[in-house]
Amino acid sequence: MSRAIQPTRRKLSFPVVTITTDFGELDHYVAAMKIVLLQHCPTARLIDVTHFTPPQDVLRGSITLERAIAAAAPGTIHLAVVDPGVGSERKLIVAEIDGQFVVGPDNGLVTWAWRMHGGGRAFEITWRPKEAASNVFHGRDIFAPVAGMLASGKPLKALARPLKGDPILLDLAPVSKGKTKGKVIFIDHFGNATTNLPCALVPKDRIICVHVKNRLIGPLRKCYSDVIHGEPLVLIGSSDLLEIAIRDGSAAKLLHINVGDEVEIV
Amino acid sequence: MSRAIQPTRRKLSFPVVTITTDFGELDHYVAAMKIVLLQHCPTARLIDVTHFTPPQDVLRGSITLERAIAAAAPGTIHLAVVDPGVGSERKLIVAEIDGQFVVGPDNGLVTWAWRMHGGGRAFEITWRPKEAASNVFHGRDIFAPVAGMLASGKPLKALARPLKGDPILLDLAPVSKGKTKGKVIFIDHFGNATTNLPCALVPKDRIICVHVKNRLIGPLRKCYSDVIHGEPLVLIGSSDLLEIAIRDGSAAKLLHINVGDEVEIV
Amino acid sequence: MSRAIQPTRRKLSFPVVTITTDFGELDHYVAAMKIVLLQHCPTARLIDVTHFTPPQDVLRGSITLERAIAAAAPGTIHLAVVDPGVGSERKLIVAEIDGQFVVGPDNGLVTWAWRMHGGGRAFEITWRPKEAASNVFHGRDIFAPVAGMLASGKPLKALARPLKGDPILLDLAPVSKGKTKGKVIFIDHFGNATTNLPCALVPKDRIICVHVKNRLIGPLRKCYSDVIHGEPLVLIGSSDLLEIAIRDGSAAKLLHINVGDEVEIV
Numbered sequence: 001m002s003r004a005i006q007p008t009r010r011k012l013s014f015p016v017v018t019i020t021t022d023f024g025e026l027d028h029y030v031a032a033m034k035i036v037l038l039q040h041c042p043t044a045r046l047i048d049v050t051h052f053t054p055p056q057d058v059l060r061g062s063i064t065l066e067r068a069i070a071a072a073a074p075g076t077i078h079l080a081v082v083d084p085g086v087g088s089e090r091k092l093i094v095a096e097i098d099g100q101f102v103v104g105p106d107n108g109l110v111t112w113a114w115r116m117h118g119g120g121r122a123f124e125i126t127w128r129p130k131e132a133a134s135n136v137f138h139g140r141d142i143f144a145p146v147a148g149m150l151a152s153g154k155p156l157k158a159l160a161r162p163l164k165g166d167p168i169l170l171d172l173a174p175v176s177k178g179k180t181k182g183k184v185i186f187i188d189h190f191g192n193a194t195t196n197l198p199c200a201l202v203p204k205d206r207i208i209c210v211h212v213k214n215r216l217i218g219p220l221r222k223c224y225s226d227v228i229h230g231e232p233l234v235l236i237g238s239s240d241l242l243e244i245a246i247r248d249g250s251a252a253k254l255l256h257i258n259v260g261d262e263v264e265i266v
Numbered sequence: 267m268s269r270a271i272q273p274t275r276r277k278l279s280f281p282v283v284t285i286t287t288d289f290g291e292l293d294h295y296v297a298a299m300k301i302v303l304l305q306h307c308p309t310a311r312l313i314d315v316t317h318f319t320p321p322q323d324v325l326r327g328s329i330t331l332e333r334a335i336a337a338a339a340p341g342t343i344h345l346a347v348v349d350p351g352v353g354s355e356r357k358l359i360v361a362e363i364d365g366q367f368v369v370g371p372d373n374g375l376v377t378w379a380w381r382m383h384g385g386g387r388a389f390e391i392t393w394r395p396k397e398a399a400s401n402v403f404h405g406r407d408i409f410a411p412v413a414g415m416l417a418s419g420k421p422l423k424a425l426a427r428p429l430k431g432d433p434i435l436l437d438l439a440p441v442s443k444g445k446t447k448g449k450v451i452f453i454d455h456f457g458n459a460t461t462n463l464p465c466a467l468v469p470k471d472r473i474i475c476v477h478v479k480n481r482l483i484g485p486l487r488k489c490y491s492d493v494i495h496g497e498p499l500v501l502i503g504s505s506d507l508l509e510i511a512i513r514d515g516s517a518a519k520l521l522h523i524n525v526g527d528e529v530e531i532v
Numbered sequence: 533m534s535r536a537i538q539p540t541r542r543k544l545s546f547p548v549v550t551i552t553t554d555f556g557e558l559d560h561y562v563a564a565m566k567i568v569l570l571q572h573c574p575t576a577r578l579i580d581v582t583h584f585t586p587p588q589d590v591l592r593g594s595i596t597l598e599r600a601i602a603a604a605a606p607g608t609i610h611l612a613v614v615d616p617g618v619g620s621e622r623k624l625i626v627a628e629i630d631g632q633f634v635v636g637p638d639n640g641l642v643t644w645a646w647r648m649h650g651g652g653r654a655f656e657i658t659w660r661p662k663e664a665a666s667n668v669f670h671g672r673d674i675f676a677p678v679a680g681m682l683a684s685g686k687p688l689k690a691l692a693r694p695l696k697g698d699p700i701l702l703d704l705a706p707v708s709k710g711k712t713k714g715k716v717i718f719i720d721h722f723g724n725a726t727t728n729l730p731c732a733l734v735p736k737d738r739i740i741c742v743h744v745k746n747r748l749i750g751p752l753r754k755c756y757s758d759v760i761h762g763e764p765l766v767l768i769g770s771s772d773l774l775e776i777a778i779r780d781g782s783a784a785k786l787l788h789i790n791v792g793d794e795v796e797i798v
Contacts (some may be wrong), residue, residue: 087755
């Protein structure tokens with residue numbers, strides 16, 4: 001296991017570590033994790049993905065995390081802590097997906113990445129700090145040190161052992177070929193609504209619309225400027241998933257779209 | 267062109283790249299740009315200016331961007347993406363202002379910097395990624411790589427060609443000498459209202475007040491503590507522009523000041 | 533003084549500098565400070581603690597700052613700017629606490645760290661910029677350069693002189709041994725309410741509850757999952773202080789708890 005992994009990471013002198021949490025930015029929580037992580041790897045390049053995952057919303061965190069993985073290169077480490085079960089019996093894991101490493105709780109947070117990237121390998125973290133870890137902040141006391149040690153080139157096998165079976169996976173998956181019905185899985189900052197309909201479902205030779213909230217939106221557009229100000233449109237988002245938007249406005253607000261709403265390619 | 271630029275940038279081993287967007291911090295968008303940028307320049311020092319520009323508010327983004335330029339040194343690179351026209355025919359540019367480089371869409375985002383720093387030189391980005399760029403996320407697919415390549419010392423002429431004419435400029439300019447009427451251009455986090463009246467307009471030998479919202483505020487103060495708690499005041503802000511504030515409070519809220527409101531030196 | 537300090541800091545090639553402000557993230561203020569700081573120390577590792585301290589809330593900033601200090605190692609520098617008195621006669625200081633250095637205004641911002649870590653040594657900043665500093669932004673013009681120079685290894689004695697007496701300290705302290713009554717000092721992003729009751733006050737051999745808002749919450753739990761969804765609990769937070777929480781919810785909202793509310797160990 002570690003033989004395949006080490007060469008890539010050892011070459012990085014400025015290893016990239018992304019951070020995804022539901023900690024907000026009001027408190028010191030994110031800083032505490034970063035301080036600890038840099039103690040283990042002073043040259044790590046820390047990139048905040050988001051700390052505004054709604055509290056305890058593992059599903060949402062899972063989608064944001066996948067987008068960071070999709071943008072990153074092999075060897076990248078992702079510290080992902082949306083962890084309502086902290087201190088309970090839930091496991092602490094490292095998931096290897098596409099040669100990248102997610103460090104976080106085993107509560108479904110890797111679901112979207114696991115499903116979009118064809119699975120991976122999961123490991124249970126066996127490393128524990130010398131002093132007792134806080135029961136309420138494994139992010140600082142276990143996950144951040146492990147991410148830092150991985151970033152500094154420490155072999156995964158010194159920190160974790162293979163997990164029996166898959167990590168916990170939530171009820172969330174991209175719609176598979178041949179099907180046309182999906183749902184809204186994500187509302188972004190702009191109010192754009194991302195669906196779980198991959199662009200591969202769109203037939204190349206036919207014009208499609210999307211049915212959502214008793215409304216037909218289409219045909220498929222290339223960019224926001226293809227419609228006039230305030231008009232709704234459907235396009236292929238930067239995640240290669242079908243996305244419902246409003247030019248210069250919020251589709252979520254103006255079309256009353258919520259996560260979970262059904263959508264269908266027509 | 268590149269001869270004048272290269273020496274400065276080549277000397278920097280930790281080149282500073284600032285980032286100004288309207289992406290918010292809820293999603294992975296900013297992280298995706300940073301991950302890509304660091305792939306081109308692993309030692310770049312990334313500084314977030316803001317991601318809370320109101321969506322599609324190019325004018326506001328323009329003012330924030332100028333403040334980053336005012337604080338930075340020659341050779342600094344500014345990735346600036348408030349880009350409602352992404353994927354349309356709008357151009358992608360690099361603007362050189364005071365020896366610094368702004369990478370972003372040609373939609374007026376450089377206006378305030380261009381006007382406050384006496385113009386500059388503009389270039390149209392000719393570089394395109396090998397794989398097709400997303401139609402909705404040039405920030406990740408074009409602007410971030412170009413900013414990263416510039417930061418790593420790649421010559422500008424390998425990425426862009428001189429733009430014919432000036433970049434697009436919005437209707438926003440500092441009030442010129444001899445005039446006394448301006449407007450509120452910016453409300454900050456504290457509710458302080460910045461005007462487009464440069465401090466150079468203030469006569470050295472006379473006491474001035476500022477007229478705003480049918481109210482006379484003055485005389486000019488040096489700092490917030492020069493008035494008592496809750497009192498309005500006018501002072502020279504950190505941008506060297508006249509600013510209307512309330513000690514320990516929000517001038518915007520308490521005086522009902524909005525962007526665009528007329529102000530006059532009296 | 534500087535002899536004891538220098539060796540530690542000189543060894544760090546990537547010195548950690550944390551930043552705590554009430555500047556928000558809407559404007560360029562934080563970026564301006566970072567740009568200036570990196571000019572003095574290009575390899576500094578900048579860690580945002582928070583910029584969402586409520587405007588002018590020195591007490592709250594004081595608690596967040598202490599949490600950063602608690603997480604960090606000797607030699608760490610903390611740039612802390614919640615500074616409603618900027619430009620007035622208030623002093624500018626460096627406080628050395630546990631071998632770490634806080635750079636900021638002398639207005640009580642170091643209170644919680646000073647009290648939790650057994651005091652320290654305080655110095656008045658004598659360094660001033662060659663060009664006149666803005667009267668409203670010492671963060672950019674004085675504190676950031678001083679923090680950057682300290683990070684780069686410049687001796688403290690070249691920048692500051694010993695302060696006569698202690699820095700200004702607010703009316704905020706941990707409850708001392710033998711007492712049982714305290715108050716809520718901090719509501720975090722999740723709505724958890726931290727008290728000033730250190731866990732050392734909890735008798736090892738007895739079951740305790742906490743009385744707050746006419747409600748008895750207990751017994752003391754280890755982690756959020758020890759109670760069912762929606763139930764209130766009391767536990768030892770990651771700050772080693774007693775904390776009132778609700779599993780998967782906001783104690784502040786659901787129990788109507790505010791900063792200042794009385795709490796008692798029963």
